[in-house]
Amino acid sequence: MLVSALGLSSFAAIADVPAPQDVPFEGTLKIHVDATDIARRVFRVHEVIPAQAGALTLLYPQWLPGNHSPTGPIDKFAGLKVTANGKTLPWTRDPLNVYAFHVDVPQGASNVEVEFQFLSPQDTRQGRVVMTPEMLNLQWNTVSMYPAGYYASRIKAEASVKFPAGWQFGSALEVATRDGDTVHFKSINYDDLVDSPIYAGQYFKRVDLDPGAKTPVFLNIVADEAKYLEIKPEQLKLHQNLVQQMYKLYGAHHYDHYDFLLSLSDKMSGNGLEHHRSSENGVSPGYFTEWEKGALGRDLLPHEFNHSWDGKYRRGADLTTPSFNVPMQDSLLWVYEGQTQFWGNVMAARSGLVKPEEARDMLAFVAASYDKGRPGLQQWRNIQDTTNDPIIAMRRPLPYGNYQMSEDYYSGGQMIWLDVDGKLRQLSSNKRTIDDFAKAFFGMENGKWDVNPYTFDDVVKTLNDIQPYDWANYLRERLDGHGPLIGGIEASGWKLVYTDKPSDAIKAIEMRRGFTSLTYSLGVAVGKGGDISDVLWDGPAFKAGISPGMKVVAVNGKEFSGDALKDAVIAAGKDKSKPVELLLKNFDEYKTVRVDYHDGLKYPHLERDSGKPDHLAELLKAR
Numbered sequence: 001m002l003v004s005a006l007g008l009s010s011f012a013a014i015a016d017v018p019a020p021q022d023v024p025f026e027g028t029l030k031i032h033v034d035a036t037d038i039a040r041r042v043f044r045v046h047e048v049i050p051a052q053a054g055a056l057t058l059l060y061p062q063w064l065p066g067n068h069s070p071t072g073p074i075d076k077f078a079g080l081k082v083t084a085n086g087k088t089l090p091w092t093r094d095p096l097n098v099y100a101f102h103v104d105v106p107q108g109a110s111n112v113e114v115e116f117q118f119l120s121p122q123d124t125r126q127g128r129v130v131m132t133p134e135m136l137n138l139q140w141n142t143v144s145m146y147p148a149g150y151y152a153s154r155i156k157a158e159a160s161v162k163f164p165a166g167w168q169f170g171s172a173l174e175v176a177t178r179d180g181d182t183v184h185f186k187s188i189n190y191d192d193l194v195d196s197p198i199y200a201g202q203y204f205k206r207v208d209l210d211p212g213a214k215t216p217v218f219l220n221i222v223a224d225e226a227k228y229l230e231i232k233p234e235q236l237k238l239h240q241n242l243v244q245q246m247y248k249l250y251g252a253h254h255y256d257h258y259d260f261l262l263s264l265s266d267k268m269s270g271n272g273l274e275h276h277r278s279s280e281n282g283v284s285p286g287y288f289t290e291w292e293k294g295a296l297g298r299d300l301l302p303h304e305f306n307h308s309w310d311g312k313y314r315r316g317a318d319l320t321t322p323s324f325n326v327p328m329q330d331s332l333l334w335v336y337e338g339q340t341q342f343w344g345n346v347m348a349a350r351s352g353l354v355k356p357e358e359a360r361d362m363l364a365f366v367a368a369s370y371d372k373g374r375p376g377l378q379q380w381r382n383i384q385d386t387t388n389d390p391i392i393a394m395r396r397p398l399p400y401g402n403y404q405m406s407e408d409y410y411s412g413g414q415m416i417w418l419d420v421d422g423k424l425r426q427l428s429s430n431k432r433t434i435d436d437f438a439k440a441f442f443g444m445e446n447g448k449w450d451v452n453p454y455t456f457d458d459v460v461k462t463l464n465d466i467q468p469y470d471w472a473n474y475l476r477e478r479l480d481g482h483g484p485l486i487g488g489i490e491a492s493g494w495k496l497v498y499t500d501k502p503s504d505a506i507k508a509i510e511m512r513r514g515f516t517s518l519t520y521s522l523g524v525a526v527g528k529g530g531d532i533s534d535v536l537w538d539g540p541a542f543k544a545g546i547s548p549g550m551k552v553v554a555v556n557g558k559e560f561s562g563d564a565l566k567d568a569v570i571a572a573g574k575d576k577s578k579p580v581e582l583l584l585k586n587f588d589e590y591k592t593v594r595v596d597y598h599d600g601l602k603y604p605h606l607e608r609d610s611g612k613p614d615h616l617a618e619l620l621k622a623r
């Protein structure tokens, strides 16, 4: 069907773009990317698109799987030139859909040739830097266009890349032929091409995470320098454990081979993006070589790997769209991301990447958010509504994040699934657990990887098949209610408590983010230079008139430091007549604010409830 604005009133204007049809596209897209211009960070694309005479609409992918949002980086797309039979064709951008380009294909032409560039951000203010002197991250949605009118799965594509001399790469794509530094990949459906990015680099290592397996799993690593590629045998073993723990959980997998893509870089931007047969993981250079610095972020690979089951193979029906230019609906992200957040943390512990006490510290940090750290949850929003945030906020920074909330379906979802585990155990005398749900819901059809969509009712049905209960209401109360969401902590034999000592996890988070976190005491987080990065809505600092963006210049008459601020909180706790006195800079004004807070430092921890069995230990234990 051609959806046209013609004949409609101007108030109902609709873009003049053919809707996707479930019919085969005649011919094959031939996409060539020259990725050698690492000095200027430019990807140069030449694409041949079979076409017939008449109107043709070319699309640049807009709605990106894994982003769950219309974030296709069209602001980095430049230099479009379309030709047929050697003649330049004028193009026009659709006035109502800026990702759609119209051309008229002349008589006698059997294809059009398209040239454009994808410009990597030159610094992070422009977006994710995806090309550096040592490595690149090629995502096919950024370096290809496709014809409107077809399901992405019904379009065949042959892709090739010219890499910088001597670079090696990792990808789920299968190689057809090589010609020097140019690699030609086997023909693949366009939707799978977009789902198969490439990490390439000067310093590269590929390690086997499942030696001898029929279905190989590899870890492909690129790094800023060769020295970061040193992996100790025990580190390798922990990553190999991860694969086996996943197989024990699900009893099936949904790929014919799997490639983790991992960048160790301070230059290329970090990433965490799931695909069916691979995942993009970007971390700091010392991931292996500074292992002793702590486990923060070691749930990334478990999280992205888990998405091959939860998110890629099984996907919310309203998120399962036929092309990259059809709007997505994100209502089931509390399963897609929420349960993946849950398993990412559990699997990090089961594989040994994270120690049980580290996992508990992280869980306490998350639980505190859904106890006292999200005033917005109590006051106006719920977890279900936050599933709209990929579209609302697109991960832009927020002025009052704890009040506005954003993407809370991740960690709020994690808390809900911990709660479900507790309920399953309680109802079944500890015979049924969330492991049973995972296997039943994600572990069917071993080896198949067509998307298997589901609805809310399917989730409820699977839970009921495992253990009959009013699961629909149980889930809705938690998804649509206003918290707190810490029932799962209590059900697993632990209590959330607040003490005056930060956990190692909180110390690591403070170190990583360069701030002092006093969320549960003074109600602020303050950067090293005194810049206030977060103020808890309705917390003590908020009530004293403090907002994010102000700068703490002095504390109780002394120059600001994180320690001075903590000392002031401790002093105000001992002497109730003493406020915490802050000299603040707000734009060009200085003012002194007294925060009337006297309960001392407070940091979340989990404390064992000896009256209950320790189900959390059972959950985190290797299978």
Ligand SMILES: [Zn+2]
Residues within 6 Å of the ligand: 274, 303, 307, 337, 340
């Ligand atoms: Zn995720």
